[in-house]
Amino acid sequence: MIEIKIIFLIIGTFFMRENPSLIAKKAIVTVDPTQKTVSVDLLDLVAPLAKTAVNKTEEFDLLEKGAISWIPELQPFTAKTCTFQEDNGIHGARISFSYAHPEDLQVIGIQFHESKFWVFKDEQTSKVTGTAIEEENSLGFADTAPFSFQIALPADWENRVREQQAAGLGLWSPRSGMIRGTEWLETDETWTTKTNSKLFFAELKSEFTHDEKEGEVSFLDNDILVTSHNLSDKTAGKTRYRYSMDHQQMRLTLIPIHADGKENTEGKTLYFAFAPKTEG
Template sequence: MEQIKILFFVIGTFFGVEQSRIVAEKTTVTVNPASKTITVLQENLMGIIQAESDSLEIQKELKQLISPNQPWSAEFENYTKKEKLFFSSEDDHTLNSTLTLTYSDAKDLKVFGIEVNKEGLFSMTNFPKSHIKSTDGTLGERYWTFKADQPFSFTEAPLTDMPEAYEKLLKGLLPFWKALKP
């Protein structure tokens, strides 16, 4: 398997931000092979804030990410369409984002660690700490597989087993986003 360069739950990786401080509590990924789209819904964007300087760095990163002029990572150069949307949840308690990308070839999904295997199925490594779940795929010993001719979705919840000491430092980013909105 190719090295995974884009982490679904770290929004900064989509925009080439090194050591991104912003993560999603839950991420839902939907791949549609017919339309060659991948949609990434990131729910409850958060940051670990230990000191005032962390707060300022997270605010700076968020400002960069929501900017309409922020370039996408070079990994998406071959993607024909790239869209991002930041929005508050219906109950106005969390900041979420949706990223929609249109790829040209299934090989373009390698950046996410998704490949077509020998059996002609989409395949990706299972990372137990990411708490990946899917009703569309089959979990084998080490890999998730999905039919290559049908849309499929999976969710990740990597903050599920976070140590309590770090859990206390997680802060939702909705107030930061509201302060940055024009």
């Protein structure tokens, strides 16, 4: 089963945004099986946790500049674009891409079987165009003609955001949540030989422990983390890594990089395997 990481209403989930901050009040998803294209129109973007206009937020600026990469799960898709529009002070965005196989759309929550595209239906989801059949909690669209559906924020979305904010949480889980709060054992590059070297990133704090040595860590966009000391030789000084996680095998790779994001070939790539907690 593929984990769905994209939330159509939260534009940052399409990208390697550490803490998404922009949300659309409505999103219309259009699939054209004849052209094998998908477009997502995010309408009326708001920044509920920011104290500035949508187009003045850091996230808007970085996305408009193309400074944040698409998430790896979207790699099978081609001709990916993200554009912004403005009408009388209301901002929107359109994300579009092409696909090769209808089964590939399952990474964005659109299933394909029995020659139909299936979308989970709840109170916030409804058909816009095309012919659909409804079975249990799903809408089914034929694979012979274009169709679209929309997702809208619930009526009490502002109260929910305030509750999230009061709890010190963002709109969505940070990308680094995939490696936080878990312990890892260092291995060789073949993932076969484990060492006694342990790595642990705190779940809510900007702290980590490596071989019982504590340090500080910052998580940035594009799956980058900055540690207060080098993890390979434990020398002092901030070190940048790009992290990559294999969710099926529960393996973590840390690739040393320079400030410009390019790989630091003089550094050492580190490999870790998930260390499940033992009782007692």
